[in-house]
Amino acid sequence: MKIFHCINTLDKSAGGPSRSLPTLCCGLQNDEFKNVIVAYNSLSPNTNLLDENAIEVRLVSPEVKFIDKINCSNYVASIDSCTNLVQLHNLWTLELHNVAKLCQRKNIPYIWSPRGALEPWSLSQKALKKKIALFFYQRYDLEKAICIHATADMEAQHIRSLGFNNPIAVIPNSIEINNYPLKKWNIGGRDKKKLLFLSRLHPKKGLLILFKAWKKLPENIRSQWELVIAGEGDAEYTFENIKKIIQTEYSGLQIELVGPQYGKDKIDILHSADLFILPTYSENFGMAIAEAMCCGIPVITTTGTPWGVLKEKDIGWWITPSVDSILSVLQEALSLPLELLEQKGTLSRDIILKTYSSEIVTGQFRKLYNWILNRSIVTPDFIYNK
Numbered sequence: 001m002k003i004f005h006c007i008n009t010l011d012k013s014a015g016g017p018s019r020s021l022p023t024l025c026c027g028l029q030n031d032e033f034k035n036v037i038v039a040y041n042s043l044s045p046n047t048n049l050l051d052e053n054a055i056e057v058r059l060v061s062p063e064v065k066f067i068d069k070i071n072c073s074n075y076v077a078s079i080d081s082c083t084n085l086v087q088l089h090n091l092w093t094l095e096l097h098n099v100a101k102l103c104q105r106k107n108i109p110y111i112w113s114p115r116g117a118l119e120p121w122s123l124s125q126k127a128l129k130k131k132i133a134l135f136f137y138q139r140y141d142l143e144k145a146i147c148i149h150a151t152a153d154m155e156a157q158h159i160r161s162l163g164f165n166n167p168i169a170v171i172p173n174s175i176e177i178n179n180y181p182l183k184k185w186n187i188g189g190r191d192k193k194k195l196l197f198l199s200r201l202h203p204k205k206g207l208l209i210l211f212k213a214w215k216k217l218p219e220n221i222r223s224q225w226e227l228v229i230a231g232e233g234d235a236e237y238t239f240e241n242i243k244k245i246i247q248t249e250y251s252g253l254q255i256e257l258v259g260p261q262y263g264k265d266k267i268d269i270l271h272s273a274d275l276f277i278l279p280t281y282s283e284n285f286g287m288a289i290a291e292a293m294c295c296g297i298p299v300i301t302t303t304g305t306p307w308g309v310l311k312e313k314d315i316g317w318w319i320t321p322s323v324d325s326i327l328s329v330l331q332e333a334l335s336l337p338l339e340l341l342e343q344k345g346t347l348s349r350d351i352i353l354k355t356y357s358s359e360i361v362t363g364q365f366r367k368l369y370n371w372i373l374n375r376s377i378v379t380p381d382f383i384y385n386k
Contacts, residue, residue, distance in 0.1 A: 005035060007039050008093050013234075025055050038079065041060060075099070092130065121204060173356070174362060175358065180295050185342045187339060197227070198292070202237055209322065210227075216327050289305060296345035299348060310348075368382075
C-alpha cells in the first residue's frame with residue numbers, strides 16, 4: 001500500500017507537524033505500507049529521522065512562472081497517480097488544493113488532517129481570507145475527503161460544528177519515546193530554578209500575557225526562578241521583536257531569550273527545566289507539551305489545548321489563557337518543592353507512554369488506512385460518532 005503525505009513544509013521552524021509527520025511515517029513503514037512525503041524545499045527540512053529510516057521524501061522546488069504557481073505544477077507532479085491513498089496535512093495552501101483536485105479526478109481517496117486550522121482561534125485570524133477560501137474551494141475539498149483526521153475530541157467537535165459530515169478519525173500525534181528520555185532531577189545545590197517556554201514565537205502562543213503575569217509575580221517568588229524563552233520567530237513575529245519587548249518592558253526580571261533549539265540542544269534545555277509553560281490561545285494538539293511531559297517535566301498550559309488530563313490527574317495545570325489565570329497558577333506552581341514537581345513530571349511521562357507512543361498511534365493509523373481501503377473491516381473505535 002502506497003501512501004502519499006502532502007504538507008507545505010518540513011522545515012524545523014514550522015512547528016508540530018514538521019516533527020509529528022516524520023515520526024508517524026517512520027512508525028508506519030513496513031512491508032504493508034510504503035510512505036512518501038512531499039513538501040516544498042526549505043532552508044532546514046526536518047529529514048534526519050526520515051533518512052535514517054529510508055523514508056522517501058520528495059522536496060519540491062517552488063514554481064517560478066505565475067501559472068505554475070497557481071497550479072503548483074512541480075508539487076502536483078510529485079504525486080504518483082497509482083498511489084492507494086493520500087493524506088493532506090494543514091489547510092488553505094494552493095498545493096494542497098491542487099492535490100485534492102488531482103485526487104478527485106483520479107478517484108484517489110484522501111484523508112485531510114487540518115492540524116488545528118479549523119480551530120476557532122485559527123479561523124479568527126485573517127478571517128476574511130479564510131471565509132473566501134472556504135467558499136471557493138476549501139469546504140468542497142474537505143467535503144470530498146473520505147475522512148477527516150483530528151488529533152483530539154476537542155478538534156473533532158469544532159470540525160463537526162462547521163457542518164462537515166465526513167467520518168472523523170480522532171488519533172493523537174505520536175511521540176518517539178526514545179528521543180525524549182526522562183530528566184534526572186538535581187534537587188539541591190542550585191541558585192535558581194527554571195521555567196521554560198519552548199515553542200514557535202507566534203502571537204497565538206501567549207508570550208505577551210506570560211510576560212505580564214511574570215512581571216506581576218511577588219519578588220520573593222520570582223527571585224528564585226528564571227524564565228527561559230526558546231523558539232524561532234517568523235517574518236511577522238521575529239526573535240528581534242521579542243528581544244526588544246523584553247529589553248524595554250521587562251528588563252531585570254530574569255527573562256532569558258535563547259532562540260530555537262533542535263536535536264540534542266532541545267533535550268538539554270528540556271532537562272534543564274523544572275517547569276514547562278505554554279500559555280497558548282489555541283492548539284489542536286501541542287507537540288511541545290507532549291515532549292515536555294515525555295521528559296518528565298510538569299506542564300502549565302491552557303484550555304485552548306486538549307490537555308485537560310493535566311488537571312484531571314493533578315499532574316499539571318490547565319487554565320484559561322489570561323494574565324490573571326497565569327499569575328495565579330505561577331504563584332502556586334513556583335512555590336512547590338522540587339520533589340513534588342518531580343513527582344508530577346514522572347506521572348506526566350506515564351501518560352505519554354500509555355497513550356501517545358509511536359507504536360500505539362501508528363497502530364491506530366494502520367487500522368484507519370485499512371478501514372478506508374476495505375470497508376468490510378469493523379469501524380474503528382476512534383471514529384468520532386457525534
